[in-house]
Amino acid sequence: MTQKSIIVTGAASAGGLGFAAARLLAREGHAVTLTDLDGDNAADRAEELRAEGLTATGLAQDVTDEAGWAALVDRVKNETGRIDGLVNNAGIAVLKWTADLDVDSWDRQINVNLKSVYLGCRAVLPVMQAQGSGSIVNLSSIAGLVGVPGASAYAASKGGVRLYSKALALEVAKQGIRVNSVHPGVIWTDMQKVAIEDNPDQYDVINAAIPMGRMGEPDDIGNMIAFLISDRARYVTGGEFVVDGGLTAQ
Numbered sequence: 515m516t517q518k519s520i521i522v523t524g525a526a527s528a529g530g531l532g533f534a535a536a537r538l539l540a541r542e543g544h545a546v547t548l549t550d551l552d553g554d555n556a557a558d559r560a561e562e563l564r565a566e567g568l569t570a571t572g573l574a575q576d577v578t579d580e581a582g583w584a585a586l587v588d589r590v591k592n593e594t595g596r597i598d599g600l601v602n603n604a605g606i607a608v609l610k611w612t613a614d615l616d617v618d619s620w621d622r623q624i625n626v627n628l629k630s631v632y633l634g635c636r637a638v639l640p641v642m643q644a645q646g647s648g649s650i651v652n653l654s655s656i657a658g659l660v661g662v663p664g665a666s667a668y669a670a671s672k673g674g675v676r677l678y679s680k681a682l683a684l685e686v687a688k689q690g691i692r693v694n695s696v697h698p699g700v701i702w703t704d705m706q707k708v709a710i711e712d713n714p715d716q717y718d719v720i721n722a723a724i725p726m727g728r729m730g731e732p733d734d735i736g737n738m739i740a741f742l743i744s745d746r747a748r749y750v751t752g753g754e755f756v757v758d759g760g761l762t763a764q
C-alpha cells in the first residue's frame with residue numbers, strides 16, 4: 515500500500531472523532547497531519563502516535579482562517595510531497611432555540627462548521643488536481659439529515675455540509691477526486707458530554723432511544739472515515755454515510 519498524506523482537522527481531543535480517525539489512518543500506514551485550534555493538544559496527540567512508531571504531525575489551525583489554510587497546505591505539501599486526503603472534522607455545536615439565537619452565535623456556527631469546509635476543500639483542490647487524485651471527507655451529522663429542535667443553527671450548518679459535499683463531488687468527479695459526507699448519530703465525545711451536562715439523565719434516555727442500544731464510539735466513525743479515504747472506496751463519491759446505530763432508520 516502506498517502511504518498517503520492526510521490532513522485531519524479538529525483532531526486534538528483525545529476522545530474525539532478527529533483523533534480516532536487520525537489514529538486509524540496512521541495505523542493503516544499513512545502520514546497524518548492533525549490540526550486544531552488547540553495546537554498544544556494537537557501536538558500531544560501527534561506525539562502519542564509517533565510513540566507508536568507512526569507518522570504524525572500536530573499543528574495549530576483555526577479552520578475559519580483562509581490564510582491559515584493556504585499556509586497549512588503549503589507546509590504539508592512541502593513536508594510530505596502530496597495531499598491525498600482531507601478530513602474536515604473540526605466543529606462546534608451551538609445548541610439554542612431560534613428565539614434565543616443571536617446573530618453572532620449563528621455566524622460563528624456557520625463559519626466554524628460550514629465555511630471552514632469550503633475553505634479547506636478549496637485550499638487542497640489545486641494539489642489534488644495536480645496529482646489527479648484525492649479523497650475529501652466532510653463531517654456532517656444526522657442533524658444534517660433530519661430536523662433537531664433546539665439545534666437549528668447546527669442543523670443548518672450540517673445540512674449545508676451535506677449538499678456542499680455533493681455539489682463539489684460533481685465538480686471534481688472527472689479529476690480523480692472523491693468527496694463524501696459522514697453523518698454520525700450520537701457519539702460519546704466531549705461535544706456530547708457538553709451537550710448533556712445540564713441534564714445527565716439524558717445519557718440513559720439517549721442510549722435507550724438508539725436501536726442498537728448504545729451511543730457510538732469515536733472509532734465507529736473513524737472506521738467509516740478511514741474507509742472513505744482509502745482506495746477501497748475508489749468508486750464512492752457524492753455519498754452520505756450515516757453511522758448512527760439505526761437512529762434515523764426509525
Ligand code: NAD
Pocket residue numbers: 523524525526527529530531532549550551552575576577578603604605606607626653654655656697698699700701702703704705706
Ligand atoms: P469535539 O468537540 O470532541 O472535537 C472538535 C474539535 O474541533 C475540538 O478539538 C476543537 O478544539 C476543534 N475546533 C473547534 N473549533 C475549531 C476551529 N475554529 N478551528 C480548528 N479546530 C476547531 O467534537 P466531536 O464530537 O469529536 O465532533 C467532531 C465532528 O463530528 C464535528 O464536526 C461534529 O459536529 C461532528 N459530529 C459529532 C457528533 C457527536 O455525537 N459527537 C455527532 C454528529 C456530528
